[in-house]
Amino acid sequence: MAPRYAASAIADTAGYERTLARVSxxxxxxxxxxxxxxxxxxxxxxxxxxxxxxxxTDSSPAMIAMARQRWRAQPSAQLSFAVADAQAALQENAGGYHRVLAFNVLHLVDDLDAVLSAAARALAPGGLLISKTPCVREMNLLVARIAVPIARMLGAAPPVQVFDEAQLLAGMRATGLKPIIVERHGTRRKDFRAFVVARRA
Structure with a gap:
């Protein structure tokens, strides 16, 4: 899926730019x-x-290979890439990060609670988890309850966690992360991608 993902256009460019500006x-x-x-x-x-x-980091070697190719075209001394799934990456340097970024990935992890717990442990005290996550439960019911399960059954989509914003925030609080910013940056129709920043206590 990596080449297809890399070639796909951003659905809401203005919303994406707004998110990058906010993260900056x-x-x-x-x-x-x-x-x-x-x-x-x-x-x-x-x-x-x-x-x-x-x-x-990303769990896909093909994705990281493409990322490194892009990096060679515009190298940055501050940036490095590595192949690792979310939990492995978060456990590598416990307490060593001031910021953990998670864009369009929390709905794809196998165990959301475990990943949020690992993110809390990866952060230094006062550090921030900065996330933007599709809240699949807020999407059209046909998508959340029919299309997604069928796509998973046919192998056309990865496993997807179905939750809404309230459930995501509750999951963060349960792992010691305090949500301090909750926004929506979309500029088209209904925006089901929650931008959430949570601080490690």
Whole structure:
């Protein structure tokens, strides 16, 4: 799926730019940051200059290969890429990150509670989890209850966690993360992607 993903256009470019601008205000040169589920590295390449160090990870070797190819075209000393699933990446340097970035990935992990717990442990005290997540339960019922399960059964889509914003926030609070920013950045129709920033207590 990596080549198809890399070639796909951003559905809401204005909303994406709004998110990147918002994230940029939460990063600083003294920050060590980790991104999980970075895909082909598009967001990491845009945000790396705002950090002291950014390690961008994805479980797909094909995605990381494409990310590194992009990096060679516009190298950044602050940015590096690695193949790792979300939990492995988060457990590698417990307490060592000021920021953990998770864009369009929390609905795809096998165990959301475990990943949120690992994110809390990966953050230094006061560190931020910065996320943007499709809340699948808020989508059209046909999509959430019929289309997604059928696509999973046919192998045409990865496993998808079905939750809404309230459930996502509750999951964060249960793992010691305090949501401090909850926004929607979409500019087209109903926006079901929740932008949530949560602080480690």
């Amino acid at each position: 205000t939460l990063l600083a040169p003294e920050h060590a940051a980790l991104e999980i589920g970075c895909g082909t590295g598009a967001s990491a390449l845009r945000l790396a200059s705002r950090c002291g160090r950014l390690l961008a």
